[in-house]
Amino acid sequence: MDSEQTRAPSTTAGAAGFPQIIPEPQLLTLYSGAVQRPAELDLELAELEADERGLAAWLLHHLGAIEYDVDIEVQDDFAPEEVPPDALAEAYELEILPDGATITARTEPGARWGLKTLSDVLKAIPVHGSIPAARILDWPTMKTRGVFIEDKWGPDLMELADWKALIDYLAERKLNNLGIGLYGCWCVQYDGRITEWLMTPVPDRPELKSEWTIRWYSPSKDAIEEITYLPPIFEKDLLGKIVAYGQEKGVEVIPYVNSLGHNTLIPRLIPEFAAKNEAGEPEEFGYCLSNPDVIEFVKGWYQHIYEKYLKPNGVHTFHIQCDEVGKDFCKCAECSKASMEEMLKEYVIGLVKHLVSVGVQDVVLYNDQFTRHLDKNTFDEAFMQRLRDEGIFDNIIVDWWAYTNACTYPDVHPNLGRGLRGWVKPMTCYYNWSRWDPRQKNVAVMLELGHREGAEGAASYSVFDPAYTLSFDALAEYSWNFRGAGPMHRFEEKWAAVRADGDVLEAIRWLDRAFETDLLNVLAYYAYTYNRAGKPWPRQYPQEALEEVVERAYELDFIAEAGARAAHLLEGRTDEVSLNLIAEAARMEALGLVFAVMRDVWEMAHDDAEAKRDACTAALQVEGARDAVVEAMALIEDYKPHYLVPCCLRDMSVLWEFSGQLIEDLNEVAAGERQWPALRWFVAGNIAQREWEIEWGSQ
Numbered sequence: 001m002d003s004e005q006t007r008a009p010s011t012t013a014g015a016a017g018f019p020q021i022i023p024e025p026q027l028l029t030l031y032s033g034a035v036q037r038p039a040e041l042d043l044e045l046a047e048l049e050a051d052e053r054g055l056a057a058w059l060l061h062h063l064g065a066i067e068y069d070v071d072i073e074v075q076d077d078f079a080p081e082e083v084p085p086d087a088l089a090e091a092y093e094l095e096i097l098p099d100g101a102t103i104t105a106r107t108e109p110g111a112r113w114g115l116k117t118l119s120d121v122l123k124a125i126p127v128h129g130s131i132p133a134a135r136i137l138d139w140p141t142m143k144t145r146g147v148f149i150e151d152k153w154g155p156d157l158m159e160l161a162d163w164k165a166l167i168d169y170l171a172e173r174k175l176n177n178l179g180i181g182l183y184g185c186w187c188v189q190y191d192g193r194i195t196e197w198l199m200t201p202v203p204d205r206p207e208l209k210s211e212w213t214i215r216w217y218s219p220s221k222d223a224i225e226e227i228t229y230l231p232p233i234f235e236k237d238l239l240g241k242i243v244a245y246g247q248e249k250g251v252e253v254i255p256y257v258n259s260l261g262h263n264t265l266i267p268r269l270i271p272e273f274a275a276k277n278e279a280g281e282p283e284e285f286g287y288c289l290s291n292p293d294v295i296e297f298v299k300g301w302y303q304h305i306y307e308k309y310l311k312p313n314g315v316h317t318f319h320i321q322c323d324e325v326g327k328d329f330c331k332c333a334e335c336s337k338a339s340m341e342e343m344l345k346e347y348v349i350g351l352v353k354h355l356v357s358v359g360v361q362d363v364v365l366y367n368d369q370f371t372r373h374l375d376k377n378t379f380d381e382a383f384m385q386r387l388r389d390e391g392i393f394d395n396i397i398v399d400w401w402a403y404t405n406a407c408t409y410p411d412v413h414p415n416l417g418r419g420l421r422g423w424v425k426p427m428t429c430y431y432n433w434s435r436w437d438p439r440q441k442n443v444a445v446m447l448e449l450g451h452r453e454g455a456e457g458a459a460s461y462s463v464f465d466p467a468y469t470l471s472f473d474a475l476a477e478y479s480w481n482f483r484g485a486g487p488m489h490r491f492e493e494k495w496a497a498v499r500a501d502g503d504v505l506e507a508i509r510w511l512d513r514a515f516e517t518d519l520l521n522v523l524a525y526y527a528y529t530y531n532r533a534g535k536p537w538p539r540q541y542p543q544e545a546l547e548e549v550v551e552r553a554y555e556l557d558f559i560a561e562a563g564a565r566a567a568h569l570l571e572g573r574t575d576e577v578s579l580n581l582i583a584e585a586a587r588m589e590a591l592g593l594v595f596a597v598m599r600d601v602w603e604m605a606h607d608d609a610e611a612k613r614d615a616c617t618a619a620l621q622v623e624g625a626r627d628a629v630v631e632a633m634a635l636i637e638d639y640k641p642h643y644l645v646p647c648c649l650r651d652m653s654v655l656w657e658f659s660g661q662l663i664e665d666l667n668e669v670a671a672g673e674r675q676w677p678a679l680r681w682f683v684a685g686n687i688a689q690r691e692w693e694i695e696w697g698s699q
Contacts, residue, residue, distance in 0.1 A: 019121055020498050021117060021498065023481055024481045032132070034133065069100030069101070078093075078106040086143065089109060092111060094136040094137075096133055145174070145476065147178060147459065148178075149464060155231075157643035158233065158643045164242075169464075175472075182198070184262045189529050189531055192538070199231050199234050200255075210231075216646055217649065243309050256321055260344070263287065272291070290335045299351065302354075319363075322365045363396055364399050367400045379416060396421065399424075400449075405439065405441035423459050425461055426443045426447065426460050427442050428475055433644065447475075466576050474488070478491075507585065510569070522545050523542075538685065539682075564589045567589060583632070629655055633653070658682065
């Protein structure tokens, strides 16, 4: 395409001018030639042959209209010696020269990633500037790189367009896997009922569905909002369309469907399936595995999901989860004849064999029930031999999860799987409905573990929120090219240069420092949706929180300051990531402010001295902090994706509601109608826990 002179080695000065991209390419060779920023040119997709349109659509989507020749060659024998054989399916070679580019790959996925790299590089060329010509030889470290979206608040309100946008987001980062939680239940309670999700209909079981009601205060309407809904993915039966769209974009969409653990909806609604107590009475959790109807139900349901949604779209991976079953199991006379370990293994073997028999190639399950909850590692050699004898050893992938930022755990190591294939599962975004919770360090910890112990994939535990783009990009970087990623602080600086700038990174670091106080979980409402032994229900929020932070005034002030500093650094920005971070900063500042003020009032109320108790001044201070809460809620309402607004505002609304009550109580103290010790420190039947409608007004 160009002269040999163009391909002469670049100078050191030229090398400094080549742009950074995420994820980092494996091998980069710079030439002496210079590539100018391409001029614009309109291209018509309709002029292309039908079999070329998939790749060309990517070209147009990523590059826009450019005047620059791009040749794409898909060669069955493409096999550079530097590329590991198991990575050839996604490998590509890209030459970027002054008069055009050439992409060579063995497959269309490889060519697609080459186009994405070309797009990232060309877009980074300064206006009227240039970069060195280059050759990039690239491939992923891990075969599977993706995100598991838990069935939780937020995802349960995503429409088809939102799922498609998420797939595009992943593909932009060369992430090729999207897990979607289809069934899961938790002991968390809103409205006095545990949380349960079912995200696809179950054939011949119309009673199996989970309807949600969420209430929150809307600053824009100055009123209580309420919605009752079935998840759109369930109500409109969207999974097949999501899977098909993922295949178009090189992102394999797979189901995560729990059964033994996180399982209350089905046994509650079908009592004959439920685990039994010693008296043979049904519990509202788990299955009775000695009931053959249960086994046939699970097999038939999973087979239906595979044959309806996955198989027609060429997807042959299924995640059966089986996490956090614990140590309690069915105690009926028949189930009691076997140990829990024996029943777990027989259940998994039977289910995996059935799925493989109908065409599933890879069955994924979590590690924890096998390596943690039974107080030993049950991946013993006898079990491995049984899997080989049953012909399913090569079909199983163990998903090893740990979500701490500092380290992993002794029972979370792929090499404990005795040769079973492995994924690692860090966390990228969670608890976002309640508080800031950064996990990019956890990504680095878990990907280092996976790289060291030969895991073939990484699929993070998550929901989706654009504010956590740093964590998602870290997952992309460390799973594609772990060797090139480097330590997390260095990647954060690269991320700022590629995605934002130093101010955005500094804002995130302020939020992260506040997280490191370990107080955000104490302050935010979500921790009090768990029914705990010895605690009244509904939980006495914010009283329980105030009891913990009364001696931690400094940390409360720091949290407020961190939010304010982050907000200042982000002021005036309009990109999606910054807008979502602005909402996070405002929420953090509001949490710090309102708890600092409430703490002061708490001390006044519990001080024996009657002097210097100015209830009017205290009421004004609480009102000012409440204004900050409302302002943060307004920013959430304006800047967060529509599907996150109800759940984010619900938890904040409890604080809004209580602070209004506290102002009312303080005014009564000032008027002599209430004594200081009679201040109420929680709202019984708060907005997140009451099942009846209420006319609250603006207060």
